[in-house]
Each structure stands twice: as C-alpha cells, then as structure tokens.
Amino acid sequence: MWLPLSNQSLLALFLFVSASILVVGTLRTIVEFSFLTKIYFSTTHGDPADVLEQGCNLFQGRWVLDEHNSRPLYTEESCPYLTRQVTCGRNGRPDSLYQKWRWKPDACDLPRFDALKLLERLRNKRLMFVGDSIQRTQWESMVCLLQPAVPDGKRFIHKDPPRKVFVAEEFNASIEFYWAPFLVESNSDHATKHTVQRRQVKLDSITEHSQHWAAVDVLVFESYVWWMYQPLINATNGSHDVREYDVAAAYELMLRTWAKWIDSAMNPDTQKAYFMSLSPTHLWSWEWRNGSNGNCFNESYPIQRPFWGAGSSLDVMRAVAEALQGLKVKVTMLNITQLSEFRKDAHTSVYTERRGKLITGELRLNPEMYADCIHWCLPGVPDTWNEILYTYLIHGGH
Ligand SMILES: *[C@@H]1O[C@H](CO)[C@@H](O)[C@H](O)[C@H]1NC(C)=O
Ligand SMILES: *[C@@H]1O[C@H](CO)[C@@H](O)[C@H](O)[C@H]1NC(C)=O
Ligand SMILES: *[C@@H]1O[C@H](CO)[C@@H](O)[C@H](O)[C@H]1NC(C)=O
Ligand SMILES: *[C@@H]1O[C@H](CO)[C@@H](O)[C@H](O)[C@H]1NC(C)=O
Ligand SMILES: *[C@@H]1O[C@H](CO)[C@@H](O)[C@H](O)[C@H]1NC(C)=O
Ligand SMILES: *[C@@H]1O[C@H](CO)[C@@H](O)[C@H](O)[C@H]1NC(C)=O
Numbered sequence: 322m323w324l325p326l327s328n329q330s331l332l333a334l335f336l337f338v339s340a341s342i343l344v345v346g347t348l349r350t351i352v353e354f355s356f357l358t359k360i361y362f363s364t365t366h367g368d369p370a371d372v373l374e375q376g377c378n379l380f381q382g383r384w385v386l387d388e389h390n391s392r393p394l395y396t397e398e399s400c401p402y403l404t405r406q407v408t409c410g411r412n413g414r415p416d417s418l419y420q421k422w423r424w425k426p427d428a429c430d431l432p433r434f435d436a437l438k439l440l441e442r443l444r445n446k447r448l449m450f451v452g453d454s455i456q457r458t459q460w461e462s463m464v465c466l467l468q469p470a471v472p473d474g475k476r477f478i479h480k481d482p483p484r485k486v487f488v489a490e491e492f493n494a495s496i497e498f499y500w501a502p503f504l505v506e507s508n509s510d511h512a513t514k515h516t517v518q519r520r521q522v523k524l525d526s527i528t529e530h531s532q533h534w535a536a537v538d539v540l541v542f543e544s545y546v547w548w549m550y551q552p553l554i555n556a557t558n559g560s561h562d563v564r565e566y567d568v569a570a571a572y573e574l575m576l577r578t579w580a581k582w583i584d585s586a587m588n589p590d591t592q593k594a595y596f597m598s599l600s601p602t603h604l605w606s607w608e609w610r611n612g613s614n615g616n617c618f619n620e621s622y623p624i625q626r627p628f629w630g631a632g633s634s635l636d637v638m639r640a641v642a643e644a645l646q647g648l649k650v651k652v653t654m655l656n657i658t659q660l661s662e663f664r665k666d667a668h669t670s671v672y673t674e675r676r677g678k679l680i681t682g683e684l685r686l687n688p689e690m691y692a693d694c695i696h697w698c699l700p701g702v703p704d705t706w707n708e709i710l711y712t713y714l715i716h717g718g719h
Pocket of ligand 1: 381638639642659
C-alpha cells in the first residue's frame, strides 16, 4: 500500500549514493568491532532493568543461530495482522533461516520479550510509531509480538488515516502507527496517495502532525529513506520560496523543527520518546561480495564481518545523535543501524508486493529490477528492534 520507492527510485538512490561516494567521500567508513562467528550457547535472558543499569550496549554484538527453536518469536500463521508486503514465506520465499537468528549483545543477553509485562506497562496508555513504511513494519511487528497476550475478541485494528491503531481492549492500551515519512509536513503526507518523485518538504512546519502526537504517552520516531531519493530535495523553510536543499542540510533543518516541538510540547514526567536510527538497505551485492553486481536477492545468510553499507549516511547518523544531545527533554536513540547492516538476507526481495500487487512470474525472474532491498520480512529484523525497545520501555517506566 505504502511502498515509497519504485524501481526508478531504487536506481536514483543508487545513483545518488554512488555519486556521493565519489563526490563527498564521507558516506563510507570502516566500523571497528569484533565479530565472533561462533554459535552462542546460552539459555539465559537478561533482566531489562539489569542489562541497562549495568551499562550493556544493546547495539553492539552479533547474530547467533538460536539453538532452542525459540525463533521466530511468532509465525506468519499465528499473527493475523501481518500485511502481504512483509509475509515473505507466504509470498513464496523458499528459505526460512532468516527467521532463526537472535541478536546477542556482546555484554549481555537481550531480555525475553514478555507481552503481558509490556501490556501492563502500557495499560491506559498509547504507544505510537511515527514515520514511513519501515516504521510501519516495526509497528506490525510490535502488534504481532503483543497480540497473543490479548484474548480473541478483545483486540482489533482500526484505520483512521494517517493512523493505524491496534487496540488491546482489556488493557485500554493502543499501539499506533502514524504516517509522516519526513516527520515534518510534506506533500507526501496522504496515507495512500503520495509520490516520492515529486516530494516537497516543509522544513519548518510540523503542527499538522504534532497535534496528533501531543497526547501520546510513548512516541517512537523514524525517518530516512524518503530523504535519500536524490542528493537534493525540494523544500520550503518559512515563507521562502521552494528551492533545492542538500539532503543532509535539509535533514538537519527538519531535526531542528522536530526538536523545537519536543522541547516545547513534551512532558518528560509523563511522556517518553525514542528515535530509531536509520534502517540500512542492501542494494549492491558488490559491497559484501567483491565482483558481483546483484542486490539482496537470493541472499540467505547474514554478513559475518565488519560491515557498513554505502547507503547508510553517516551525516544523518551524526545529525540525529547531535540533535538528541541538544534536547532539554531526554529522547533515546535506538541505534539499530549497525545490527541491521549485517542482515542482507532479511529483506523482502521479490517476495513482496509492488503497488498493491504481488510480484509474480516473470517479474520475479528480474530481481535486478524488482527485488525490494529496503523493506524487511516479518517475522524478522524489526522484531529485534522491538525487543530492544521493549527493554527500554520496561526499564524506563511509562
Ligand atoms: C551505533 O552503534 C554502533 C555499534 O555499536 C557504533 O559503532 C556507532 O558509533 C553508534 N552510533 C551512534 C551515533 O551512536
Ligand atoms: C484509557 O486510555 C486513555 C489513553 O489512551 C486514557 O486517556 C483514559 O483515561 C483511559 N481510560 C481509563 C478508564 O483509564
Ligand atoms: C524541484 O522542483 C522542480 C520544479 O518542479 C523540478 O524541476 C526539480 O527537478 C525538482 N528537484 C528535485 C531535486 O526534485
Ligand atoms: C530556516 O528557517 C529558520 C527559521 O524559520 C531560520 O532560523 C533558518 O536560518 C532558516 N535556514 C535556512 C537554511 O534557510
Ligand atoms: C576485488 O576484486 C578485484 C579483482 O578481482 C581486486 O583487484 C580488488 O582488490 C578486490 N577488492 C577487494 C576490496 O577485495
Ligand atoms: C542463489 O544462490 C545459490 C548459492 O547460494 C546459487 O547456487 C543459485 O544459483 C542462486 N540462484 C539464483 C537464481 O541466482
């Protein structure tokens, strides 16, 4: 429904990033860290309060094959709320190993996701994911993780564009998704009628959206891939005319507008906010297999060495970190980029839909054109993002 990128835009993204490597030269870096490939044998789970109090860095670690068949945390069959965009298995994906990996932080174990415990924490509250289709997948994942703890007939989804709301009646809790692909206002804010090609962003305007966030107890923000269509983006700032901005500069102005709202409108005693770091793409297989020229199609195993893809803008990573440091209100960045970088195997590839239609037949034989190496299968990587979010939510109250 909300597939932001067409194949032309994938190409443009490719061209943009390629050009950026040559021209700017700042997008690539070598990330130093140790990557252990041995399979980890442990049945222990951390306690959410403990792992964070002991200073465990949840974002630094490795993927391990789960030896107890506790992965996936749910199945395509057990969750009635998954959309066709993400059900790769049902859409024909032949392998399923991608569902069996568990993220193992170096210094601790991720706490076990306890749906009942989180729903108790969210009793009489609203949790809202704000952002683009990547964020919508994280919302779907969260709904699937929580729904087994709510009896049949006491839970439902209702659509109130640009929101989708999962209601857990017995808990008077709602888990919501709010479509705002740039966070600030833009001409792409309609829940279904939007285009990445002619996008235009209002860098200093946010109230059309933020009025719907003001009463929410827990906010989780994300915005990236819509910015990255071309190196320049058409935008307005204040009453000035539309002009083309450098994407990194525009992103920073967006963050400034967003931060102003956070500091002026959020009550840190009753509300919490998180910012998801950018979700990486796997558009160029030469990045992990020298000499190849495919994409994420047919990848069935995570990358097992230090890796940072050229599509993941360090400028944007830095801008988010700096914006959060400058806030009066504490907003935690959930730095999921590096852990997701390893998962070239976990994208929807050709086992998804495009413009509302399942990719089938001949189109599937043309993965260069049709594989989606931006979005993720469910169950899959976004479940881990939510296990991390869970740890923070249980630890931090609200
Ligand atoms: C995000 O986490 C990775 C892995 O631990 C680390 O290398 C990187 O510096 C972190 N980035 C920020 C902005 O915190
Ligand atoms: C139900 O939750 C909403 C917030 O989502 C809250 O405003 C309302 O007071 C709650 N109702 C009760 C009976 O606690
Ligand atoms: C900005 O808008 C103008 C006029 O519609 C268009 O010609 C130009 O290609 C756009 N630039 C970008 C980066 O989209
Ligand atoms: C954008 O607008 C804000 C205030 O409306 C102003 O402070 C800032 O200098 C402007 N930036 C640019 C690059 O135009
Ligand atoms: C990739 O392969 C080419 C030729 O096969 C070689 O010259 C080059 O050094 C390799 N690059 C890396 C990063 O291994
Ligand atoms: C997929 O990868 C396997 C090796 O992992 C290879 O044997 C096979 O030919 C590939 N299939 C396609 C369609 O590229």
